[in-house]
Amino acid sequence: MTDTANPDEGIQAVHGGQEFLDHALDVLDDVFYVLGPDGELLQWNDRAAEVTGYSEDEIAEMNAVDFLADDELALEAMEETLRTGEGVVESDLLTADGRRIPYEFTGARLTDERGETVGIAGIGRDISRRKEYEHQLTALHEFADELTQVDSAEEVYRRTIEASEDILEFDLSLISIEEDRVLDPVATSSGITPEGVIEMSVDEGIGGKTYRTGQTFVIDDLPAHPDSKPQGPYGSLISVPIGDYGNFQAVSGVTGAFAESDRKLAELLITHTENALARLSRETQLERQAEQLEKFAKVASHDLRNPLNVAQGRIELAQEGSDTEHLAAADRAVDRSLCLVEDLLTLAREGKQVKTLESVDLAGVARRCWKNVATDDGVLVVESERTVRADPGRLKQLLENLMRNAVEHGGSSVTVTIGDLQDGFYVADTGPGIPEADRENVFEPGYSTTSGGTGFGLNIVREISDAHEWEVRIRDADGGGARFEFTNVEAGY
Template sequence: MQSRSRDTITVLQVDDDPAFLDATVEMLTREDDRFTVETTTDAEGVPDRLRDGRFDCVVSDYDMPGMDGLELLETVRDCHPDLPFILYTGKGSETVAGNAISAGVTDYIQKAGADQHRLLADSIRDAVEQYRETTRVQREQTRQDEAFRRTRKRLEGALRATGTAVWTLDPETDEMVCYPEECPVLGIAIETAEDVFQRVSPDDRDQIHTAIQAAVEDGNRQRLELRTTDEDAADWFALQLEPETISGRATPIITALARDISQRKEYEQDLAQQRALITQAVDAIEDLFYFIDPDGRLERWNDRMTDVTGYDDEELDGMAAAELFPDDHQQRVAEAIETVRTSGSATLEADIRTASGERRPYEFTGRRLTDPDGEVMGVVGIGRDISERASRERKLTALHEVADELSASDSVEAVCERTIAASEEILTFDLSAINIENDGMLETVAVSDDVPPSGLKDMSVDEGIAGKTYRLGESYLIGDLSEYAEAKPQGPYQSAISIPVDDHGVFQASSEAAEAFDATDFELAKLLVSHAASALDRLERERQLQRQNERLDEFASVVSHDLRNPLNVAQSRLTLASDECDSEHLEAAKTAHQRMEDLIENLLALAREGGPIEDTESVSIASVAEDSWAHVHTKDAELVVADDKTIRADPGRLHQLFENLCRNAVEHGRADVTVTVGALPDGFYVADDGTGIGADDPESIFEMGYSTAEDGTGFGLSIVEEIVEAHGWEITATASADGGARFEITGVDS
C-alpha cells in the first residue's frame, strides 16, 4: 500500500454490483490512502453527482442495466470533456476497448487478474496527475499568454486544446489501429508503424524505435516529442507509449497517445526569441543591469557588468551582491537592498570594487520584483557610471575654493596667474592665457607654462576670436578653428574656448587636437572666469575707493586746516571784541562761529565714516546704544533697550551711528521723547515717539544738508547712511508705532 502526503484523489465508481463496489473501495484505499472513493449503482444519476466538480476521476463498469459504460462516458464528456474516465469492466474485448478509446475514455482496465486493483490504482493516479498537470499547464500558459498579449496576438486568451489520437500497436505484427481512423496529428490514416515513421523527421525516427523497444522490454511508460515532415501533419507532436500486458501474449500491446504540441513548441520558440531579444537589448545598454535574488545573490546581469567589474560570468554567477562593493560601502548597500524589498524602490551612490581592486563611483537604482501572488522574487535595476559627474563635482568644489583665493588676491597679475594655474590643475587645460584690455589692446598677463613664446603676442580688440569675444561679450566653444574666418591662432591649434572676463579682457584655452573641449569643460571654464572677473571687479572697486579716500583725505585736510584756522582767528578776535565793548551783534557772531564749527566737525565725520571698513568685532547693540546715549545732551528724554543682540560691526562707527540717531530724536522731538532700541531678525532698529518724519519722501531725510531744525546742519542722518553703507547694510526710515520716527538697519551679520 502506498502512503503519500499529497492531495486527496476523489473517485466516483459506478457499478451495478454493490458487493463489488465495496470490495473495490476497500482494495483501492489499501493501495493508496489518498483515495476517497464514493460509489453509485445509478449510472443515470452520475451527471448530477459530478455537477459540484469535486470528483477527480470516474471509474465505471461497462455492462450495466439502463445505461452502459460507453453511454455514461458520452454523457460525462458532454459536461466534463477533460475529466478522467476509466472503464473498469469484466467483459473485456478489443472491440469494447476500441470503442471506449474512440469515445475518449482515459483508460481501459479489465477486472480480471490479481493485480487488477493495483493497475486500477495506477491508472487513476496517472490519469488524475495528467489531468491536474494539464490543467496546471493550461493555467500557466494562460498566465504567460496574458504577459505576452501585446506581442503575441495568437496567444490571447486561453490556449486552445490540441488534437489527440490514440493508437494501439502490436509489436509482433507491426499493425496499428488508430482512433480516430484519420489521425488528426499526422493527417493520414494509420495502419502500420511504418506510416508513422514516414511522417516523422528522419532525425527523430530512432527515438521511436528505441522507445517502443524499451516499452516492450521494460514494460514502462515512454514519453517523447517528435518533429514531422509532412505539410498536412502537425509540426510537433507528443507521443506517450503505454505497454499493456495481454494474457497469452509474449509481448504487450502498446497503447499510444499522440498529441499535437505544435502551438506549444511555437510558443516556446517565440519565448526563446523574446528572451534572446531581451538579452540582446539588456546587453546593448551602457549601464549595468542586474537582478538579485531574495538571498542577495546575483542571478542575472548584462555584458556591461563583466566589462566593468573584470569578473567573468562564472565568477558572477551566484556571487553575493555585497562582494562587488568595498568594505566601507557594504553596509549601505545592504540597507538599500532591504529598502527596495520593503518599500519598492531605492537609489544609492556607491563605489564598485572591480576584480583588480579599482573603485569606480556608480549610482544604483533598484526596484522590487514580485510574482503574481505578491511574493518578492528579488531586486532588479541598473547602475550608472557617475565618474564624470563625481569629477565635475570635485572640480566645482575646487573652483569654489579658488574663488576664495582669488577674492584674497591683491593685484590683477595675481588674479590672472591663479586663474591660469586653476585651469591647469583643476580643468587640466594645457594651453591657456588671460589677456587684459589696455588702450585698445589685449595684453597678455598670464599664460600656462606650456604656451610657447609665439603664443604671447598682444592683439587689438578688433582682431581674432579674442577680439570678437571682448567686443561682443560672448563666449565661444570652438571644435574646429578652421571654420572661423576671424580666427588667428598663434600656433598649430585646432580647437579653443574663448570667454570674456567681463569688460577686463579675455580668457582663452586652446588645443592642437580638434574637438578637444566638451560642454562640461566650457561650463566649468566659464565658472572659473566668472570668479576671476569678480576678483578683478573687486580690485577695481578697491582702487576706486582708494582714490575716493585719497580725495576725502585731501578734503578733510582742507577743512581741518584751511577753514578751521581762519575760524579760530575769528573766534579769538570775537573774544577780544567782547572784552572791549558790549554789542548785540557780538552774540550773533558767536552763534554763527559755533554753527561753522559744527559744520566743520560734521564734514570731517562724513569724510571719516564713508571710508571702507577693514575689521569688524562682535558688539552688543544694547551696550553701544547706552554708551552713545551718555554722549548726547538728552534733556528729559529716556532710552529704552527692548532687547539685545550681538552683531559684527566697527565699534567706533556703530557708536557714531547710535549717537547721531539718538541726537536726531532729541533735537527734532519733544523734551521728554522716548527712544527705543531693539533687535530685528537680520539687524536692529531705533525708534522714538516724537513728531515723526516730516518729509513726503522718507528717503530725502538722508540727503546731505536736509534738516527741519533751524539750527540743524543736515549732516547727521547723511553720516548715519554713510556708516550703514560702509558696513554693507541697508537703512529704511518709516513711522514708529507711536507716531514718531523709526529707523530699521538690516542685512547685518550676527
C-alpha cells in the same frame, strides 16, 4: 506565441529570439543583471565581466554584495527593491584588480505568473564623469571663496590659470586683457610661454569675436574654422569672455576635446574671475575717492578751520570793548562754520565704514554721551537693557548727534529716551516732532530747519546706521516729538 506547422521551426524561432535578446543586452554600455531573492547572480551581460575583470565562472559563484564597496548599503537597497518594487543606490563597484568605480544601480522587482517575487532585474551605470563634475563644481566654489582674499588683478589671472589646469584639467590656457582695442596675453599655462603668444586686435580671430559678442565659443576643429588663427598645432578650442576685461581660452592638440560640461565649467570659472576683477575695480575706485576725501579733510582741517578759529578769537576780543549786535551775529556765523567743518570732516573721514564691531552696552554709552551734550535742564531716560554689536566710536557719534538734534529743536529742557525694540533700539525726544512729509528729507546732507544747524547731523546718523547695515526710520514719539528707530541690529554677547 505564434503557431507554426513545423515544431522545429518554432523552436528555432524562440532560440533565435533569445540569441537576439542576449546580443542586445551584451552591446549595452551599462551592466545588466538579474538577481535571485538572496542577491545571487542569475544572469548578466558581457559588460559585467568587462567592467569587473572577473571571468564568467567567477561571477557565477558571486553574490551582488561582493561587487559593492558598501555591503550594508547593498543589502538595504535589495531589501527596499524587493519590498517596494524598485530601488536606486550609488556605490563604488569593486573590480578584480582592486579598482573602485563610482556606479549607480537601479533595480525592479521580478515576479512569476502567480505574482510571487522571484528576484531583481537591474542596470548598473558608470557615474564617474558625473561624480567628477560634482567634485569640480565644489572645487570651483572654493576657488571663488579664495578669490575674495586676492588683492591684485595679476594674482586673479594667475590663480584662474591654475584652476583651469588643476580643477578643469585643461592642458593649455591663456588669459588676454583688452587695452586700446588689443587683446594682450597676461597669463598663460606653464606649457605656453608668453613670448609664444602674440597680441591680437579685438577685430580678428575667435578671441576677438568672443570679446566683441560676449559669447562662449567651442570649436571642435580649429584648423578648419574660418575665424581661426591658431598659434600652434592645436586641434580644438574653448573661448570664454571675461566681461569687458578680455577673454579666457583653452586649447587642445586634438579635435573635439571639449564637451558641453567643459563649457559650463569654464564659464563658471570665468564668472568667478570676472567677479573678482569687478571687486578689485570697485576697491580701487573707493581708494581713489578716499584719497580725494582725505585731501579735502586736510584742507578743511587746516586751511579753513584755522582762519575761522583766528576770526572767532578776534571777535571775542572785540566784544570785550564793544558788545554789538553785529559782533554777536559774526560770532554765531563763525561758530556755525566751525561746526560745519567738523561735520564735513566726519563725513569725509568716516563715511559708510565701521572699523571694528564689539559688544556694546547701549545704556552705558548713552549716559556717557549725555554728559558731552549741553542740555542744561534736559533729562535723559534710559529704558534699555540691550547689548548691541557696534563700532563703539560711531555708535557714540550717532547718539550724540540725535541728542544735539533734540536740544536744537526741543530746547534745553528736552527729554530724551533710549529704549529697546524687538530687533534694535530707539531714541525719542519731547520736541516738536518731524512732519511725515519731511522725514526722508531730514537725512539729506545740508537739510536743516534751524538757522544754526549745519544740516549734516542727521545725515551722519544715517551714514552710521548704513555702515552697520541697520534700518532707520522716523515715527511720532509717545506724547509728541520724534522717535528714531533702528532695527536689524545684531545683539551683543
